[in-house]
Amino acid sequence: MSGEFTIGPKLPALVESVVASYHREARITHIDRAFLPDRGRIVELVERLVELMYPGLHGRQDLTEHNVAYHVGELLPRIGHLTFEQIHQSLRYQAERNEQRDDVGGWRDQARQLAMEFLVRLPTIREWLSDDAQAAYDGDPAALNTDEIILAYPGLLAVTVHRLAHELYKLGIPVMPRIMSEWAHAVTGVDIHPGARIGRSFFIDHATGVVIGETTDIGDRVKIYQGVTLGALSFPKDERGRLIRGAKRHPTVEDDVTIYANAIILGGDTVIGRGSVIGGGVFITSSVPAGATVTFTPPELRIRDRSLTAKADADSAPSASDYEI
Amino acid sequence: MSGEFTIGPKLPALVESVVASYHREARITHIDRAFLPDRGRIVELVERLVELMYPGLHGRQDLTEHNVAYHVGELLPRIGHLTFEQIHQSLRYQAERNEQRDDVGGWRDQARQLAMEFLVRLPTIREWLSDDAQAAYDGDPAALNTDEIILAYPGLLAVTVHRLAHELYKLGIPVMPRIMSEWAHAVTGVDIHPGARIGRSFFIDHATGVVIGETTDIGDRVKIYQGVTLGALSFPKDERGRLIRGAKRHPTVEDDVTIYANAIILGGDTVIGRGSVIGGGVFITSSVPAGATVTFTPPELRIRDRSLTAKADADSAPSASDYEI
Amino acid sequence: MSGEFTIGPKLPALVESVVASYHREARITHIDRAFLPDRGRIVELVERLVELMYPGLHGRQDLTEHNVAYHVGELLPRIGHLTFEQIHQSLRYQAERNEQRDDVGGWRDQARQLAMEFLVRLPTIREWLSDDAQAAYDGDPAALNTDEIILAYPGLLAVTVHRLAHELYKLGIPVMPRIMSEWAHAVTGVDIHPGARIGRSFFIDHATGVVIGETTDIGDRVKIYQGVTLGALSFPKDERGRLIRGAKRHPTVEDDVTIYANAIILGGDTVIGRGSVIGGGVFITSSVPAGATVTFTPPELRIRDRSLTAKADADSAPSASDYEI
Numbered sequence: 001m002s003g004e005f006t007i008g009p010k011l012p013a014l015v016e017s018v019v020a021s022y023h024r025e026a027r028i029t030h031i032d033r034a035f036l037p038d039r040g041r042i043v044e045l046v047e048r049l050v051e052l053m054y055p056g057l058h059g060r061q062d063l064t065e066h067n068v069a070y071h072v073g074e075l076l077p078r079i080g081h082l083t084f085e086q087i088h089q090s091l092r093y094q095a096e097r098n099e100q101r102d103d104v105g106g107w108r109d110q111a112r113q114l115a116m117e118f119l120v121r122l123p124t125i126r127e128w129l130s131d132d133a134q135a136a137y138d139g140d141p142a143a144l145n146t147d148e149i150i151l152a153y154p155g156l157l158a159v160t161v162h163r164l165a166h167e168l169y170k171l172g173i174p175v176m177p178r179i180m181s182e183w184a185h186a187v188t189g190v191d192i193h194p195g196a197r198i199g200r201s202f203f204i205d206h207a208t209g210v211v212i213g214e215t216t217d218i219g220d221r222v223k224i225y226q227g228v229t230l231g232a233l234s235f236p237k238d239e240r241g242r243l244i245r246g247a248k249r250h251p252t253v254e255d256d257v258t259i260y261a262n263a264i265i266l267g268g269d270t271v272i273g274r275g276s277v278i279g280g281g282v283f284i285t286s287s288v289p290a291g292a293t294v295t296f297t298p299p300e301l302r303i304r305d306r307s308l309t310a311k312a313d314a315d316s317a318p319s320a321s322d323y324e325i
Numbered sequence: 326m327s328g329e330f331t332i333g334p335k336l337p338a339l340v341e342s343v344v345a346s347y348h349r350e351a352r353i354t355h356i357d358r359a360f361l362p363d364r365g366r367i368v369e370l371v372e373r374l375v376e377l378m379y380p381g382l383h384g385r386q387d388l389t390e391h392n393v394a395y396h397v398g399e400l401l402p403r404i405g406h407l408t409f410e411q412i413h414q415s416l417r418y419q420a421e422r423n424e425q426r427d428d429v430g431g432w433r434d435q436a437r438q439l440a441m442e443f444l445v446r447l448p449t450i451r452e453w454l455s456d457d458a459q460a461a462y463d464g465d466p467a468a469l470n471t472d473e474i475i476l477a478y479p480g481l482l483a484v485t486v487h488r489l490a491h492e493l494y495k496l497g498i499p500v501m502p503r504i505m506s507e508w509a510h511a512v513t514g515v516d517i518h519p520g521a522r523i524g525r526s527f528f529i530d531h532a533t534g535v536v537i538g539e540t541t542d543i544g545d546r547v548k549i550y551q552g553v554t555l556g557a558l559s560f561p562k563d564e565r566g567r568l569i570r571g572a573k574r575h576p577t578v579e580d581d582v583t584i585y586a587n588a589i590i591l592g593g594d595t596v597i598g599r600g601s602v603i604g605g606g607v608f609i610t611s612s613v614p615a616g617a618t619v620t621f622t623p624p625e626l627r628i629r630d631r632s633l634t635a636k637a638d639a640d641s642a643p644s645a646s647d648y649e650i
Numbered sequence: 651m652s653g654e655f656t657i658g659p660k661l662p663a664l665v666e667s668v669v670a671s672y673h674r675e676a677r678i679t680h681i682d683r684a685f686l687p688d689r690g691r692i693v694e695l696v697e698r699l700v701e702l703m704y705p706g707l708h709g710r711q712d713l714t715e716h717n718v719a720y721h722v723g724e725l726l727p728r729i730g731h732l733t734f735e736q737i738h739q740s741l742r743y744q745a746e747r748n749e750q751r752d753d754v755g756g757w758r759d760q761a762r763q764l765a766m767e768f769l770v771r772l773p774t775i776r777e778w779l780s781d782d783a784q785a786a787y788d789g790d791p792a793a794l795n796t797d798e799i800i801l802a803y804p805g806l807l808a809v810t811v812h813r814l815a816h817e818l819y820k821l822g823i824p825v826m827p828r829i830m831s832e833w834a835h836a837v838t839g840v841d842i843h844p845g846a847r848i849g850r851s852f853f854i855d856h857a858t859g860v861v862i863g864e865t866t867d868i869g870d871r872v873k874i875y876q877g878v879t880l881g882a883l884s885f886p887k888d889e890r891g892r893l894i895r896g897a898k899r900h901p902t903v904e905d906d907v908t909i910y911a912n913a914i915i916l917g918g919d920t921v922i923g924r925g926s927v928i929g930g931g932v933f934i935t936s937s938v939p940a941g942a943t944v945t946f947t948p949p950e951l952r953i954r955d956r957s958l959t960a961k962a963d964a965d966s967a968p969s970a971s972d973y974e975i
Contacts, residue, residue, distance in 0.1 A: 005734035005762055007727055007769065014769060015722045021773035022705055022718065025780035027796050030706030031713045038711065039801060055347055056355030061363065063356045068347060072340045077332055084330035097795065112330055119332065119339060123346035130350035141557075141570045142518055142539045145422065146352050148500050151364060152507040175798050182802040186837055187511055189533075191856050191876070193792055206516050206536045208839075209552070211856045211876050211911070214792045226516070226536050227552065227587075227859070227877065229911045229930070232791075245791045261536070261554045261589055262877075264911055264930045280554070280589045281608045283931045283946055296608055380672055381680030386688065388681045393672060397665045402657055409655035437655055444657065444664060448671035455675035466882075466895045467843055467864045470747065471677050473825050476689060477832040512836055514858075531841050531861045534877070551841070551861050552877065552912075586861070586879045586914055605879070605914045606933045621933055 035092040037176045043183050045082040048075060049164055050157070053126055057150045076119070084115040087168070090176040114171050125163050128200060132159050135201035139223050155204035158190035162198065169194040196230075198222075199255065206261075213250035215268060222253055225261040225280070233267035233285055254290065360417040362501045368508050370407040373400060374489055375482070378451055382475045401444070409440040412493070415501040439496050450488050453525060457484050460526035464548050480529035483515035487523065494519040521555075523547075524580065531586075538575035540593060547578055550586040550605070558592035558610055579615065685742040687826045693833050695732040698725060699814055700807070703776055707800045726769070734765040737818070740826040764821050775813050778850060782809050785851035789873050805854035808840035812848065819844040846880075848872075849905065856911075863900035865918060872903055875911040875930070883917035883935055904940065 007014060022029045030036060051059030052075050055068060063071055088111035095107070133146045136156055143149055149156055161184035165177035177194035185191045189208035192198075196212045199220035204210055206226035212218075216230045232249035248268035257272050259265070260280035265272060272278065273290030282294055332339060347354045355361060376384030377400050380393060388396055413436035420432065458471045461481055468474055474481055486509035490502035502519035510516045514533035517523075521537045524545035529535055531551035537543075541555045557574035573593035582597050584590070585605035590597060597603065598615030607619055657664060672679045680686060701709030702725050705718065713721055738761035745757065783796045786806055793799055799806055811834035815827035827844035835841045839858035842848075846862045849870035854860055856876035862868075866880045882899035898918035907922050909915070910930035915922060922928065923940030932944055 004758075005731055005765065007730045007766070010766070011723065011726065014726055015719055017770075017773045018702065018722050018726065018776075019719050021776045025776050028704055028707070028776065028780045028783050028800060030704070030711075030797060031718055032715055033706065036706070036711050036797070037801070052343065054353055054355070056358065056361070057353070061355075061361050065357055068356055069340055069344050072343050073336065076336065076339055076343065080332045081330055093797075097797075108329075115330065116332070116335070120342075123342045126343075126346045126350050126353065130353045133353050141572070141574065142520075143570075144499060147355060147361070147418075147422075148503060150353060151362070151500065152503045154507065154510060174794060175801065178798060178802045182804065185804060185858070189510075189514055189839055189858050191858060195792075206554075208510070208514050208516060208536070209534045209859045209877055211858070225556075226554065227534055227912070229856075229876065231875075231911065245793075247791070249791065261556065262552070262587060262912060262931075266930070279608075280591070281587075281606065281931065283929075377668065379678055379680070381683065381686070382678070386680075386686055390682055393681055394665055394669050397668045398661065401661065401664055401668065405657045406655055433654075440655065441657070441660070445667075448667045451668075451671045451675050451678065455678045458678050466897070466899065467845075468895075469824060472680060472686070472743075472747075473828060475678060476687070476825065477828045479832065479835060514839055531879075533835070533839050533841060533861070534859045550881075551879065552859055586881065587877070587912060604933075605916070606912075606931065 033093075033096055035089050035096055037086050037090045037093060037179060039179055039183075041082055042086055042176060042179045045079065045086065046161060046164070046180055046183055048079050048082065049122075050160060051075060052079060052122065053129055053160060054150050057147060080115060080119055083118055084111055086176050087111040087114050087118075087173050090173050094174045114173065117171060118167055121167055125167065128163055129156075129160055131201045132156060132203065135203040135221065135223070136205075139203045140205055154188035154207040155190065158184045158188040158192060158204060158207060158210075159198070159202055162192045162194065162196070165194040166196070166198075196250070209262075215248045216250040217252040219253060219255035219257070219274070221256045223258045225259065227262035228259050229264045229266070231264065231266050233270075358418075358421055360414050360421055362411050362415045362418060362504060364504055364508075366407055367411055367501060367504045370404065370411065371486060371489070371505055371508055373404050373407065374447075375485060376400060377404060377447065378454055378485060379475050382472060405440060405444055408443055409436050411501050412436045412439050412443075412498050415498050419499045439498065442496060443492055446492055450492065453488055454481075454485055456526045457481060457528065460528040460546065460548070461530075464528045465530055479513035479532040480515065483509045483513040483517060483529060483532060483535075484523070484527055487517045487519065487521070490519040491521070491523075521575070534587075540573045541575040542577040544578060544580035544582070544599070546581045548583045550584065552587035553584050554589045554591070556589065556591050558595075683743075683746055685739050685746055687736050687740045687743060687829060689829055689833075691732055692736055692826060692829045695729065695736065696811060696814070696830055696833055698729050698732065699772075700810060701725060702729060702772065703779055703810060704800050707797060730765060730769055733768055734761055736826050737761045737764050737768075737823050740823050744824045764823065767821060768817055771817055775817065778813055779806075779810055781851045782806060782853065785853040785871065785873070786855075789853045790855055804838035804857040805840065808834045808838040808842060808854060808857060808860075809848070809852055812842045812844065812846070815844040816846070816848075846900070859912075865898045866900040867902040869903060869905035869907070869924070871906045873908045875909065877912035878909050879914045879916070881914065881916045883920075 022031060056063045060071060088107060091111055092107050133149050133156060136149045136153055137143050137146050161180055165180040168177040181192055181194050190204060190210045192212040193214040195214035196216040198218045199222065201221045202218065203223045209227035210224060211229045211231060213231050230251050238244050250268060251265045251270040251272060253272045254274040256275045259278040262281045263278045265284045267285050270285060271287040273288055273292060275291045276288050277293045278284065279295035282296060284294065288294055347356060381388045385396060413432060416436055417432050458474050458481060461474045461478055462468050462471050486505055490505040494502040506517055506519050515529060515535045517537040518539035520539035521541040523543040524547065526546045527543065528548045534552035535549060536554045536556060538556050555576050563569050575593060576590045576595040576597060578597045579599040581600045584603040587606045588603045590609045592610050595610060596612040598613055598617060600616045601613050602618045604620035607621060609619065613619055672681060706713045710721060738757060741761055742757050783799050783806060786799045786803055787793050787796050811830055815830040818827040831842055831844050840854060840860045842862040843864040845864035846866040848868045849872065851871045852868065853873045859877035860874060861879045861881060863881050880901050888894050900918060901915045901920040901922060903922045904924040906925045909928040912931045913928045915934045917935050920935060921937040923938055923942060925941045926938050927943045928934065929945035932946060934944065938944055
């Protein structure tokens with residue numbers, strides 16, 4: 001009912017001003033370059049990989065002893081194709097940016113080899129994911145069984161995508177792993193940089209708001225709740241004031257640590273010792289010994305009984321009738 | 326341009342190693358089982374239900390007095406079909422896991438009856454949602470009207486899906502309600518377990534990061550801001566060290582309570598008394614009396630004027646020039 | 651396999667009860683009204699606009715000097731059409747609610763003019779986004795280049811949609827900008843009200859959980875981390891106890907401020923002075939002078955070494971073996 005709008009005679013001038021801005025703001029323009037990883041294709045790859053990891057639970061439901069090999073035999077070549085294609089795009093994208101000499105055959109061979117290396121690691125990744133699913137079941141009394149965790153727990157999905165993206169990161173593939181992890185971030189609210197190293201039996205409960213930085217090291221059997229940040233304290237700069245990229249900036253979390261909701265742990269020298277328990281909402285920028293429990297000191301709250309005061313709201317100044325919890 | 330990749334002669338060995346992992350890691354495999362709720366179908370059901378709840382605002386826009394009955398007459402059978410189908414899948418899935426004897430007719434009859442019970446409750450759920458929409462309007466000065474809230478407020482969408490999923494949870498349907506709530510979690514950032522009991526006129530503002538656990542009880546006219554956790558303190562275990570599932574682990578929030586951003590309230594014995602106001606970022610693990618205001622004690626911050634110090638950053642140790650806010 | 655469910659003879663009664671609820675709960679019903687912005691169309695518009703802003707990086711990848719003008723010449727009319735259509739719907743929706751006299755030609759002319767005003771501003775918005783992308787690169791050592799930021803950083807996507815929605819907000823378009831910002835919220839976890847004013851070179855790292863209220867003012871070169879709230883302290887009410895809509899309720903953040911993860915800053919009179927650094931997790935409800943560093947006072951944590959105590963868990967009372975961090 002409101003269809004008759006045309007830009008009309010102003011269209012050429014408008015097109016010209018947009019194209020001019022493409023040249024002027026070249027930083028956010030990607031023209032006349034042949035190679036770029038493709039987000040849509042990478043998302044399809046991730047979905048196919050999740051299907052391969054959890055047969056019968058994601059994707060086709062009617063799998064049996066008899067048909068499962070055919071299913072895998074169909075899925076793997078598609079996964080292989082997408083993996084090769086996007087690794088190839090990513091490598092050549094980076095080469096083009098670095099103005100490396102074109103070497104078509106070489107890039108293809110390299111991409112082919114890296115894709116195969118990734119594919120043969122998939123069964124091992126499944127072993128790790130099996131431990132992660134079990135850790136989620138062991139850690140959450142609301143879980144009925146591991147099927148429910150695979151079907152409905154965003155924490156496991158985030159860890160699944162991370163373990164896949166991390167393999168590509170270790171193989172030196174640029175950009176592509178980060179697109180995978182940001183897809184998981186959008187879907188689960190968990191932001192794990194593909195560079196983070198995470199041990200076995202890792203469980204993230206409730207998921208939303210978790211941030212795990214690039215140079216984080218996490219041991220085995222670690223459990224993390226929603227809103228936890230494992231981040232950087234301040235960024236080392238070179239003598240010209242530019243950020244030094246790649247330095248260890250994020251914490252080390254040893255085996256058997258539990259970190260409750262919204263805790264913030266910062267710094268590349270910060271080590272959370274084995275078996276420690278970090279309370280909800282605490283803020284930590286230095287190391288914690290093994291076996292410690294870290295909480296707020298008790299007098300952090302004041303309660304005011306409003307029946308004793310004429311007027312009160314959440315934000316007014318505390319009065320003499322306050323008492324500690 | 327990068328199409329010629331095949332796994333080639335290595336394919337059979339790769340397929341075999343993946344299939345072998347399906348047997349080895351059976352915990353994350355679902356093969357040779359007939360029944361499982363289907364996430365895609367459940368998401369379609371949720372979308373159709375949201376359409377039914379908010380006519381003209383979600384889904385078809387051209388509804389009139391004259392055509393609305395036909396619209397509902399078309400929508401309800403589709404909703405009925407999906408509800409029955411997924412309840413049936415969920416019940417038989419659970420029976421298969423529990424190795425209960427197959428009883429085809431019985432499961433169908435039970436699913437049919439439960440689906441009808443769910444359908445007849447839908448008008449009542451709309452009454453509750455109407456109060457929720459009004460509570461959002463009353464609680465947010467940025468809201469123009471309830472239409473805008475229905476079209477654009479993730480908090481209301483999360484509560485809508487919760488009220489629907491909670492009905493199925495009360496009817497004893499396994500897994501399916503949790504898949505519904507996790508869809509809402511992915512879309513809105515709000516994680517409400519379908520078991521949580523929530524009174525009338527409930528409002529979640531800004532939504533992202535809210536977590537409400539399975540055994541939470543919330544009264545009427547409660548208002549919650551982003552990042553609030555209503556969680557468990559520690560999990561009761563049986564004598565063999567296994568988690569006891571089902572015990573009351575999450576707080577009780579009485580009528581007319583407001584809880585500001587990022588507050589964490591934990592524990593099954595924790596009761597937030599009627600009319601209390603819980604300040605932003607506080608951490609509570611014991612009960613609060615009715616009418617109380619709970620805030621941080623004032624000296625939680627220190628301000629350092631960097632013009633007085635030679636070198637400073639956010640994380641360096643505080644100096645003598647610090648003062649309290 | 652579970653297809654035979656029909657509501658059967660109960661269908662008419664069920665339809666009737668739903669339609670009756672549409673009349674009874676009219677607050678959440680939108681029937682017999684002709685105009686409403688369409689979420690699906692607005693999402694398409696946002697996606698086309700993102701494509702126009704970042705050529706070659708979102709949408710078509712094969713752009714060259716030679717074909718780019720044709721690409722823009724195709725994209726702009728589609729964007730123009732959707733913009734006009736949804737502005738028209740939004741204006742007439744509001745007029746219908748306000749029971750303004752119908753004036754078809756007038757609304758169309760007004761929508762046409764507002765759509766053109768929006769279109770001619772797009773190149774300027776690109777200039778701002780270019781600075782935002784650079785600010786992200788300068789602020790994050792994990793970023794490889796600005797391409798990666800455009801492809802994979804949710805913070806930049808949220809700011810992009812905000813800058814577009816804010817232009818429509820400034821043009822006085824109702825509802826439509828809010829639907830745009832809520833789409834960004836769902837995808838990125840960042841909730842920026844379209845009314846917020848944000849200066850140049852703005853960077854949100856890790857994104858999830860950030861909330862920026864309607865009347866917030868943010869200067870240039872401000873950097874914000876995940877979970878930060880710039881919110882309202884308490885809502886001014888008129889003499890009849892109703893919320894006053896439109897008053898300045900949210901903070902002012904001056905140039906060159908950095909705000910770390912999960913900090914909460916509240917209140918319309920709260921000014922964060924130029925160059926200040928706000929530490930992670932702090933809670934601020936009054937102004938901070940320029941150049942200040944605001945952190946928790948040190949004794950907010952206690953560490954208990956569990957090897958010294960017989961029994962301990964994260965939540966038990968602190969004992970004499972606690973020490974400060």
